[in-house]
Amino acid sequence: MTVRQFKVWRGDSAGGQLVNYDVDVNEGEVVLDVIHRLQATQEPDLACRWNCKAGKCGSCSMEIDGMPRLACMTRMSTFEEDETVTITPLRTFPVIRDLVTDVTFNYIKARETPAFAPPKDVAPGDYRMQQVDVDRSQEFRKCIECFLCQNTCHVVRDHEDNKAAFSGPRFFIRAAELDMHPLDARTDRKEYAQKEQGLGYCNITKCCTEVCPEHIKITDNAIIPMKERVVDRRYDPLVRLGRKILRRDQLEQEAVAVTTLHPAHPTPQPDGTAPINWHRELTPPMGADVDEKGHLPLNELLSDRVGANSPFGDDVEFPVDPTKLNYYHPEQKH
CATH class of the missing domain: 3.10.20.30 (Beta-grasp domain)
Incomplete structure (x- = not known):
């Protein structure tokens, strides 16, 4: 002793x-x-x-x-x-x-996150998933909610005002897990993460991954894929071109649907163009590309390749000098 x-x-x-x-x-x-x-x-x-x-x-x-x-x-x-x-x-x-x-902030964000939505056409007890889908989301289920990732995330650590609009890395992996889940009936996980959870605030410094005691690759396997899927849908140049080409036909179809469903209460757009049918049936998600055995191509996701450099540097030694950490808080002057 x-x-x-x-x-x-x-x-x-x-x-x-x-x-x-x-x-x-x-x-x-x-x-x-x-x-x-x-x-x-x-x-x-x-x-x-x-x-x-x-x-x-x-x-x-x-x-x-x-x-x-x-x-x-x-x-x-x-x-x-x-x-x-x-x-x-x-x-x-x-x-x-x-x-x-007081970690109440995290439980508030947990309640705000939409829960798993079971498929309507599958009875409880009849759910079936391929093992590859189970393995893909299992990593995120290892989270023990220690909230170290939430603590080290500078978006909320350094800016108190961001807490209202930012859920944090713990709930980004929850959104990613549900978005990857083949039985989840919700199709707006990516949009919700972008608009309600503040996914765009994250600049992927990987601090959250660095401190995770369960070694979850929060940034590489959850946040970055979610960001990529949001970008694919919103900003892909080919998709945007296709929207511009097809927009007139789409609006005309929606106008007919609105007039049929709600002829007395159409919802015109601000610019006076054809109204939008807010009650139209959403387009179902595209099916995933699978091989001849029905497996998803997960080579990129499951690869053991090394990610980006650690934010603490490659020559980090412990104990770490707190004044040299990228999320170190200097004494604030009041």
């Missing part, structure tokens, strides 16, 4: 400070063990949220030496013996007390 130096943030929503502690540390222990010993021997009122101590509940999220981590999965052997380890709460969310933060 050796004595190690720690700085732990103590305070509440009104303010606080880092307090120095000397705590005994045994070989093989993790940071959560140290916090428990500190509670047992020196600070019985130190607030810390935890549950499983196995890296599966996501409760003990905090920042250790400036890096968002799970306390139960961060071994003390990661740090030098003469190093002072700094432990602070997640900076993106309001502090309740000490190391406990």
Whole structure:
């Protein structure tokens, strides 16, 4: 057993400070063990949220030496013996007390995200999926909702005003999973992600992927594919040309449908052109290209190729200097 130096943030929503502690540390222990010993021997009122101590509940999220981590999965052997380890709460969310933060924002966004929509023509118990579709979405289901990705995302971390219009990476992978699901009946996942979840705010710095304890490739396998599908539908030059060529016929057909369905209440466009039928049947999604065995071409998605460089640099060493992180918060002047 050796004595190690720690700085732990103590305070509440009104303010606080880092307090120095000397705590005994045994070989093989993790940071959560140290916090428990500190509670047992020196600070019985130190607030810390935890549950499983196995890296599966996501409760003990905090920042250790400036890096968002799970306390139960961060071994003390990661740090030098003469190093002072700094432990602070997640900076993106309001502090309740000490190391406990209010992550209500994430549960609000979870309620706003449209749930799985079962197919109307398939009875419960008769759902069938190919194994390749199961494997594709299984990665996103590993999420333990530790909200480290939400914490490190600079869109909400650095700009409080963005929270109303931005759901964050945890819910982008939820939208991507449902958009990839072959039995999900909703066809507007991409549009919802773009318009309601703020997908366009993300500039794919991969910070969320870097801190994910479940090693989910959030950026490469969820956010980028969703962005590509939105762009394909909205900005592809051939698609836009086709829309311009076919728009007149489309409007004429919609005008006839509107007059038939609602002859007394047509909905003209602002420029006075033919009205739009808001009650028309949506075009069903295009079927996926499959091979002779009925498998989807997922070579790109499932490849083991290396993605873009880490935002922390290729020569990163731990412990990370918090002043050198790209999401480091300087002290704000009030």
